[in-house]
Amino acid sequence: MYNIKALIFCCFVFFSTSFFSQEKHIDFKVDYESFLSKHDMLWDIVPDKWQTAPYTGNGNIGFLFYQAEESESNVISLYIGRHDYYDHREAKTKAEEMLWIKRSRLPLGYFNLKSKGKITGVNMRLDLWNAELTGVVTTSKGTYKIKGFTHSTKDVIFFETDTTDEKVEITWHAEDPIPPVYEVLKSGGGPKGGTWDKMRATTLEMPPQPTLSKKDGYNFCYQPLFDNRGETTTGWKILGSPSGKQQLIASVHHTYPEHNSLEIVTENLKTGEKLIKENRFVSSHQTWWHDYYPLSFLTINDAEKESFYWIQMYKLGAASRGNGPILDLMGPWYNRTFWPMVWGDLNVQLIYWTHLTANRMSIGESLPNNIDKYTENLEGNVPKHWKNSAAVAALLPQDLIAYNGGKVPDMLTWMLHDYWLHCKFDEDEIRMRDKLFPILKKTVNSYLNYIKDNPVDADDGKIHIKYSWSPEYKPGHGQDINFTLALIRWSCQTLIDIDKQHNLNDPLLKEWKHLLDNLVDFQIDENGLRIGKDIPFSNPHRHYSHLLAFYPLMVITPENEADKKLLRRSLDHWLDVTFNSGKKIKAMPVTGYTATGASSMYASLGDAEKAYYYLDFLIKHENISSTTMYSEGKINPVIESPLSFATSLHDMMLQSWGGKINVFPASPKLWEDVSFHNLRTQGAFLVSAKKVKGNTEFISIKSLKGNTCNVQVDFEKPKFYINGKYLDIKEEDGLYNIDLKKDESVIITSKSLKKTDLTIIELPKTKEEQNLFGFGEKTKRLPGHTYYSSN
Template identity: 80%
Template sequence: MFCFTQIMQGQNVDFKVDYQSFLAKHDMLWDIMPDKWQTAPYSGNGNVGFLLYQSPEEKDNVISLHIGRHDYYDHREAETKADEMLWIKRSRLPLGHFKLASKGKITGVDMRLDLWNAKLTGTITTTEGSYNIKGLTHSTNDIIYFETDAKNETVAITWHAEAPIPPVYEVLQKGGGPKGGTWDKMRAVTLEMAPKAELSKKDGYNFCYQALFDNRGETTTGYKITGNASKKQQLIASVHHTFPEHNSLDIVTKNLETADAIIKDGNFIATHQEWWHAYYPLSFITINDAEKESFYWIQMYKLGSASRGNGPILDLMGPWYNRTFWPMVWGDLNVQLIYWTHLTANRMAIGESLPNNIDKYTENLENNVPKHWKNSAAVAALMPQDLIAYNGGKVPDMLAWILNDYWLHCQFAGDDERMRDKLFPILKKTVNSYLNYIKDNPVEDEDGKIHIKYSWSPEYKPGRGQDINFTLALIRWSCQTLIDIDNEHHINDPLKKEWQHLLDNLVEFQIDENGLMVGKDRPFANPHRHYSHLLAFYPLMVITPEKEEDKQLLRTSLDHWLDVTFNSGKKIKAMPVTGYTATGASSMYANLGDAEKAYYYLDFLIKHKNISSTTMYSEGKINPVIESPLSFATSLHDMMLQSWGGKIRVFPASPKKWKDVAFHDFRTQGAFLVSAKKVEGETEFVSVKSLKGNVCTVQVDFENPKFYKNAKSISVEESSDGFYTIDLKIDETVVITSKSLNKTDLNIEELPKSEDEQNLFGYGKKTKRLPGHNYYSSY
């Protein structure tokens, strides 16, 4: 049992949660055979991972362990800068799978994904007998472990490598895929293929060495099978990809030797569990809404499986490969949404992969612009892990938005040093790209304003033109952020006057009777899954709902976007409603304080047919898009806790349906940890702990709050806008309640769930309630 009580400077927030018991109620279950990645159990450690499913083309006695490596990308050299955008040359690549072949035909499955221990267990029944399984991806070593224990059966395990053919190229060469633009350019290219994989054995290990084309990169898969196929046998496997180094074989060999050593010492499972058992308790939430609570905690498992701070940027698939038309990092929305999830959840370490890789590949970002743009940086809308993606002489919108995520990470971490020394220089280079673009593309206008001649509002049609709101929002956020950092750290940068001049003279946002437009002469008039034109509102908060006139503008804009997208009846080629359409709407309504609309769209996501019964998500049925379900957690966070503009808002959009809810150690900008509880719709208490000693300005959702510090009542005045500013030193806590402290229930524990409310996801009888179950089901 894992539970603890947190002592807070003389007052107790009695936090008692048995995580093992709690998370067991959210474990995913399978009693139907998974036959594709959307219905499969999944395991990972941010680098490597597996899916277990029976592909339709496989024999009925076979189920396969599909292995993935997150950073397994092609590295073909581009002939020209423009050639870098032909993503068939720089995409994710397939790896291979282990086949588990039994003597008898498979007749049933009974599997459980244990969230607390990040372990898959279960039984596969055949016409001859059955075999038990146990599988996991070690949390800190790149080792996949899988065990079979046969009863009146024999299970043969064999490795099957897949050729590293870029998935888009494969489809285009067969005549498929969209027509026009970049697609036709890629269709005209003929790629030379990499050599066949080389198989070898050494010291009891099996190796599959795959050199990529022109020896630009290599991947080694190593494995060892021990035991008895008719009784108990174990598979250990490791995968490593290297470029430009050529040492993948050495690294995989060391990984396997390490695995053998800790298995022999009896520490393999314990060392795996240690990471997860430290990870989950970083924060907590429980709601009297079993489905939402369960979906949330599965996202925490998924995030922990897909990302690590020292790993690659989390792309659309994470460690779980599928043949897709989007086999890279997508920077026009997807990666940005991914890197919001860890913030309020207080899981900061696993979100460091984005800022770490931006720091690592800053030089590549600087090379993505024309040579005459000195001290500038940018990146194209889609990119490989090394961020080599030429943007040409266009505005650097995608990098600016990604850097908003970097800024948010620093804000939540309270990392002023990184903000000053790492973020500031690359954001400065990004604004230099804006300044260079404006210089190269002057627009003469009688209003004397600075106009942006031509940019793009992803992925609206027609979304290209002058004074696009998406671009204007990013320019305003970027310049103001540079000025704020400069002021905070007394940098006195010589370009500060230029940033202020751009802010003071930039053309206003384009607005009509329906609110924020797409751009000049571009009203929002067609269904659109993206909320690009609303970026000034969310997430940038350049326009906030603090003033009534701005709040009305934002409400009008948001309502109009959704009305046109859902109700116009217009048929367009682009997908009008996707998962992040719903979560974006939910978060924006939450920021407007509309709890019921925020809840409606949160619920809408789970009911979206593209959300699978395992909470995976795809578009076009084959294209993994991991950010949509992860952004469910972000929307839920926004309903519970917000901290934009230097102010903390507790329960800003908690719906009436959630009468009972409690969260513990949710994090805010400024590095505060907040815990709070509602009982029968009324807030029982709020506690705020300062990790850095920053100014604490907080708003609660009840009148006449009482404040206690070190168990003593303190006097705090309310500002005209309903906020309270409290002086907190590092590691000091304030408790806020409507009662006296000794009459306040400071307990946080899980809310009870009936048996019918438990284990609501996976693939089986209980998941048939979900539209996504039927959408992806082959049964």
């Protein structure tokens, strides 16, 4: 009996000791449905253009819902978009590939909803949690309820109307697949000179008109492209009664070089109809979104910034999928734009930063996946005598066929930096070695070939770059352009690092080292980084191309005082000239990405207040619409600017570069209370942290792959706990080095673990602070409301 009692006692002691020494976990208490409802967008004014319209999508297809200014008063429309609907006209020469009216995004069409009465008002809500538009449209005769969404994983659009004293007829209207740019140029409009004049002189033969057909109860609109190079089929079915409840299901597919769009659309519609009959259509749509949002969390005591951030998370989920096309300037939401391709001199690069820290890795796979898919096309974008080389021009279609000629491959190099970041945040060394390394090697070969073809005689013994371009700066062409020098330095060092990591001993290793060691230094004057050798920075410039060595490449970092002063001087000078010089330039001098770039760079310098100022500046920019969309010239969508708002906010909360993690590196005084959960860093770490009344309560870091974590915190004498056990970790040069096993976490706090509040909850918002975006009375506080509204 004694032995049994002793055994029971020992088991109790062991259990108790084990239980109470267990790691205290983060107590994450967020009801996403309730939380996101406070950020749903609302409409009490009829949207009249894409900038003010509700939008849904699944990365491939989507719709906008608005009453165009030219529409009849009793008509409101669903404007349908297909992300990869591009022209594929054959180029007779390599030079013709840059006449991008032959390779651009194309308009698709729309469904008109025609009521008996004139539309007099709306009351609509875009439910972020369920990615669904609901509401009521009021007419002079009655009302009709609406419910619509784009299925998250099936290429099917669903839209329901339910009338009271009304009748709603739904009809399809195909648009001609003609680039709007071509129409403007042919009418004498648009910019003059260069490629614009060449496109103006080009005659595009028109494709056949679409053909309408019916089969098995489905309606189809088949649109072949010119010379049968590509085709698009739109299919739909309407169930129910226009005078009662009716449901539209629609699908769109574009194919090239295959000719099977009709079969795919038919299968999509059958799948959608089957799921509806089984009562699984809505739930299967919502499952994806309900898995997507909890991948990370962020809340701040700044309702406007928090709301804007979460709408970007919705927008990103609606615009991109890992197995889809490269996210261009519009995503699934087409508008008649002058910029109907992927823009590779800044826009696409900014787009593919947002998903990283947000820990939404899968939806950002589309850029590296398509680079892998079309590597052979990238190799065809250089002169034939450049063997084993690759490049791409500044603007490109989805298949990446865009001849760069014998120029430096800067645009592809910068895109490959995004690829590298994706691998770093995923800690995917295998993909880094087997996929990124070969194409980056070919890209650096293009630099080596360029230097060989364009030697520069110089007395300093340095390797000079004879002629390249600092994007969008005028005059931005010349020798030793800092934009190019930064990309060469980053790409050579990255190849060397990958080679060393994997013991590759590549035969070109000596050439990369030689280029890196002998490349001319960055061009610097009393104002900091210049544009290039003979070009000071002296004109307003929305782009920060000359600062690329700082952000995002981090070739020059603020880690030592001299470099930090150089970067600060360069950044201050860029913004002073751009905002305050009073010089007139044709291009818009201050854009959304001007502000977000400035915010991220100040955050990297640790200047929280300046970082906040420019983050706030974006929302105050008149080109930000009340739905958080953004355009330049009122008609040209530029999706990366609002998405880069989220990147800048991330950079204020959490940074990871140079092998270290910096938590709350630039959290402004205004944000006294802030929490985030499972934001991601390079090295595949998930970080959670909380501030209360301006003081950091805790930091938690989890290693997904098992790595040493080098962390920098914003408080003194931190205490470290793994599995509830205290660790004595010494500071080394401002960093704390923590070895973490796979899926192991460390909690860092200024208190004892028992006294640390490890809860993460949403910060409260008053009624006035909720639902700040959409199109209605609350949005009148935004400059963009007046800018875009005709009301």
